[in-house]
Amino acid sequence: MAEEWEILTVRGLAATDERAEEFTGTLVIHKAGSAEPVENVTIRIKRSIVRETSETLARLLKRSTGFVRP
Numbered sequence: 001m002a003e004e005w006e007i008l009t010v011r012g013l014a015a016t017d018e019r020a021e022e023f024t025g026t027l028v029i030h031k032a033g034s035a036e037p038v039e040n041v042t043i044r045i046k047r048s049i050v051r052e053t054s055e056t057l058a059r060l061l062k063r064s065t066g067f068v069r070p
Contacts, residue, residue, distance in 0.1 A: 004032040013045070021047045 006029065013025035027041045 005029045006032050008038060010043075011040075023047070023050065 008028040008030055011026040011028060013023050015023045022044055023046075024042070024044050027043045028038055029041065030036070030038045
């Protein structure tokens with residue numbers, strides 16, 4: 001069975017300017033069910049993936065019971 005990881009947060013996601021096509025940051029993850037410390041992984045992510053992830057999460061949250069949009 002493949003290892004399962006939990007995403008805890010993404011820190012410092014930023015770009016050099018507002019028109020940038022790529023962002024950098026740190027993905028903070030933890031091995032599910034493990035007492036091991038968290039891992040900090042430096043990431044680069046393209047604008048298209050940020051947009052796609054945002055849309056996917058928005059749809060997921062819209063369908064989620066109990067979610068109230070701030």
